[in-house]
Amino acid sequence: MHQEIKTTPSGDMVINVGPQHPSTHGVLHLLITLNGETIVNLDPNIGYIHRSIEKMCESLSYRQFIYTTSRMDYLSSHMNNHACALTVEKGLQIEVPERAEVIRVIISELTRLASHQLWWGSMAMDLGALSPFFYAFREREMITDIMEETCGARLTMNYVVPGGVMMDLHPDFQKKVKAFIVQFKSKIGEYHDLVTGNIIFQNRTKGIGMLSKEDAISYGVTGPAARGSGLSCDIRKLYPYATYQKLQFNEILETAGDSFARYMVRMREMEESVSIIEQLIDNIPEGEFQAKTKAVLKLPKGEFYTRIETARGELGVYLVSEGGTTPYRIKFRSPGFSNLSALNHMIKGHKMGDLVAVMGTLDLVIPDIDR
């Protein structure tokens, strides 16, 4: 079928990437202006998977609305739920039992590991290496199995309730997590051998998609993408929630600001997550896994804001309550949305082929951007 090629007045070609494209991993439409093979401008066109979760939440109760957020950033579903539960708990001043907090942190870090592993596999796949995907899924499968046994779902988990977690851990939990840690630690070297040290991979990511620290702040970029530019922005360190202040872990910072730096941040972050889980897995306190709460939750009149660190960056939950049983207004400050806004700045002047490397290291999840 013949299709006319669109051009700008200056003769640059305008092409569409998406809304269905293998490297966007979702329905993201990019309108790209090309001069030869060099990208002159990139205009993200989003909204293909917009479900208006914020509006939906206005008619759901404080117990129900938490679970719509599993469908935002589906790879950080547990962390999204955690953020919402923390907001409700802040409003009602519920004291969460320590056992529940520790369980939440362990599951959060397992989710982060699973998310980073999927990212690693799919990013390598986007750059032309198919096998890392299967290596990543070998370990990720162990985590999803643990999740399935713990809360019944492999991806969009609904494990958090206001006041704690939905049910207690199953008896095999510790054994299985330990088995995963042993497996992961013995295989992380393989990850580096396969991809990190690969000269083709390094050539395609080093010096590509530069983002300075100042621009990262101005664009509101957070998470591993910003830490690759040397911006300290780990909410777990800066504004600790749950039990993070009692734990020993490092905030991973790289200063180069290119795609390779962002890649390295995530790779090293996985090791930190494993170290957090190791600190907690043998020290899960005994006791209740859920605080006693009323059947119908009513938040007092006011505004509540929670910031947490998901696998992609800073998630903010801004909740306005009028004293009723449903939120008056909810805004989710999603990390992917702000990270995407920097893409045009990062990709300008690069070749078309570099787009995949830059998008890969931004780790965009489209339902998180659209909400």
Next chain:
Amino acid sequence: MENDALLNSLQTSFPDAACAIGSDWPEIDIDGSDLLTLIQKLRYDEQWTFDYLFCETCVDWKTHFTMVYHLSSTKHRHSVVLKAKLDHDKPQIESLVGFYKTADMLEREVYDLMGIEFLNHPDLRRLLLTEDWVGYPLRKDYEDPINMIRL
């Protein structure tokens, strides 16, 4: 700066604006027309350096709109909330794109879903919905012809 010290410094510097401690951070209630002068000071004054706009949104109160800006400083690690009251019939406010690049897409989203007009925004188009969409879905008086919740 701690919240109390921050509130004090804000109150002495902006005697006209209403400052108070909110649920987490100090809040400044302003008139929409003062926004740019205030942001100029908050962004570039050494004692504050609010260089990171981490959330920008709008609340529909049926009689008026409130624009809510959450600002943070990556240098001093303190945060502040700005609130500007807007008219319900003709909601307009200055854009912050000149100060924070992230405001570009955040404001387009608010324009799309709430119908707030941002003055001097370089590229104010609908973001999530199509250009010919009628109405602003996040407003309280918006009626969806197919309301899944009430079906």
